[in-house]
Amino acid sequence: MQVTTLCLGALVFGEATGYEINKMFEDGPFSHFLDASYGSIYPALTRLTDEGLVTCKAEQQERRPDKKIYALTDKGRQSLSEALHTPLAEDKFRSEFLFAVLFAHLLPRSRVVELVDQRLAAMKAKTEELAAKDPGDTPGMDFARLYGHAVYSASVSFLENNRHLIEDIAVDDKPQEASREVHTHV
Amino acid sequence: MQVTTLCLGALVFGEATGYEINKMFEDGPFSHFLDASYGSIYPALTRLTDEGLVTCKAEQQERRPDKKIYALTDKGRQSLSEALHTPLAEDKFRSEFLFAVLFAHLLPRSRVVELVDQRLAAMKAKTEELAAKDPGDTPGMDFARLYGHAVYSASVSFLENNRHLIEDIAVDDKPQEASREVHTHV
DNA sequence: ATTCTCATATATCGGCCCTATATAGACACG
DNA sequence: CGTGTCTATATAGGGCCGATATATGAGAAT
Numbered sequence: 001m002q003v004t005t006l007c008l009g010a011l012v013f014g015e016a017t018g019y020e021i022n023k024m025f026e027d028g029p030f031s032h033f034l035d036a037s038y039g040s041i042y043p044a045l046t047r048l049t050d051e052g053l054v055t056c057k058a059e060q061q062e063r064r065p066d067k068k069i070y071a072l073t074d075k076g077r078q079s080l081s082e083a084l085h086t087p088l089a090e091d092k093f094r095s096e097f098l099f100a101v102l103f104a105h106l107l108p109r110s111r112v113v114e115l116v117d118q119r120l121a122a123m124k125a126k127t128e129e130l131a132a133k134d135p136g137d138t139p140g141m142d143f144a145r146l147y148g149h150a151v152y153s154a155s156v157s158f159l160e161n162n163r164h165l166i167e168d169i170a171v172d173d174k175p176q177e178a179s180r181e182v183h184t185h186v
Numbered sequence: 187m188q189v190t191t192l193c194l195g196a197l198v199f200g201e202a203t204g205y206e207i208n209k210m211f212e213d214g215p216f217s218h219f220l221d222a223s224y225g226s227i228y229p230a231l232t233r234l235t236d237e238g239l240v241t242c243k244a245e246q247q248e249r250r251p252d253k254k255i256y257a258l259t260d261k262g263r264q265s266l267s268e269a270l271h272t273p274l275a276e277d278k279f280r281s282e283f284l285f286a287v288l289f290a291h292l293l294p295r296s297r298v299v300e301l302v303d304q305r306l307a308a309m310k311a312k313t314e315e316l317a318a319k320d321p322g323d324t325p326g327m328d329f330a331r332l333y334g335h336a337v338y339s340a341s342v343s344f345l346e347n348n349r350h351l352i353e354d355i356a357v358d359d360k361p362q363e364a365s366r367e368v369h370t371h372v
Numbered sequence: 373a374t375t376c377t378c379a380t381a382t383a384t385c386g387g388c389c390c391t392a393t394a395t396a397g398a399c400a401c402g
Numbered sequence: 403c404g405t406g407t408c409t410a411t412a413t414a415g416g417g418c419c420g421a422t423a424t425a426t427g428a429g430a431a432t
Binding site for chain 1: 192195198215218219220270275277280281282286289291297308324326327328329336339340344348352355
């Protein structure tokens with residue numbers, strides 16, 4: 001699914017600028033399971049305008065570059081609908097953490113512990129973030145939020161209960177490093 | 187983290203050809219949380235060879251193109267270690283299913299049900315796949331497998347318990363479509 | 373018997389996309 | 403009064419995926 005389609009989706013929720021669409025992917029309702037950035041959003045909006053799937057009205061601002069406000073056309077709405085009726089791609093999941101875990105036996109224990117701690121903190125933050133119900137959310141957003149919450153909760157539980165599995169296969173911290181640290185403290 | 191680093195990781199488990207490395211991402215131990223394809227793997231291996239991070243010995247085969255077997259050098263092993271000691275990128279998760287769910291109120295109920303069914307089937311397949319312990323797996327792979335199993339299980343449970351939330355906001359199937367189907371049956 | 377598909381194996385092209393950067397004014401904080 | 407952050411658009415460079423090309427052998431289907 002291309003960024004153009006994602007932009008059409010973003011505009012279902014109302015007209016918006018490229019900047020605002022970017023925020024939806026960065027911080028907003030899409031941020032947890034989609035990504036797109038300026039480098040793809042602006043060209044996408046230009047293409048969509050050329051193809052008549054969105055309209056673009058430039059709002060003149062004093063001493064500022066024009067704000068370009070994009071809105072869906074009927075053709076655009078129909079195009080999105082078609083995309084949602086064709087087979088969807090499977091979820092893509094990419095985790096450098098799990099990649100690193102594969103080499104836990106090559107890493108000092110302190111590094112593995114650090115990685116798990118960082119990840120656990122990030123996961124807990126996400127869980128909390130997704131626990132808060134926003135009254136402005138649509139039912140679809142609500143479902144996605146609850147889904148994410150369920151998955152992140154499971155993730156946190158697993159990590160807490162099983163972190164020892166990889167921490168115990170990591171190698172002991174190098175003696176010279178440990179002693180160096182001690183010395184600086186003493 | 188670039189594909190070059192991923193290739194270094196793949197070669198920790200033993201020497202391999204580009205084709206075999208691709209399989210590790212396609213079907214093998216990496217497939218659940220990483221991806222890379224020919225278009226990036228072959229150029230990566232060339233770059234790594236040029237930089238002395240891997241060696242390449244060509245094994246001549248009768249009536250076949252040479253098989254190029256790559257192996258890690260000490261420099262390569264060190265480079266991987268360095269990569270694992272620098273801050274890792276956060277997990278990336280991309281789900282067209284959740285994107286589609288945001289527009290459940292614009293889709294016919296039958297389509298939403300279909301999407302959930304497909305996804306549930308895919309998730310269950312993954313869960314089963316990850317339930318099987320392979321004696322050849324390293325402890326790191328085992329951890330990653332169990333992690334995936336926990337997350338996918340939670341995902342299946344959530345979907346089964348909450349699918350009604352989005353199915354109930356979908357619009358009724360269009361009368362003319364429904365009646366058309368009925369007519370063809372009658 | 374023959375055809376078709378799948379598996380082995382390498383490699384590249386086109387196009388999409390991310391990262392980083394440039395530009396520029398408003399506003400707040402110290 | 404500088405520094406950083408927010409609004410807002412845009413592009414260049416480079417990385418990566420998907421599709422395709424090339425060869426051949428094995429096994430399945432017809």
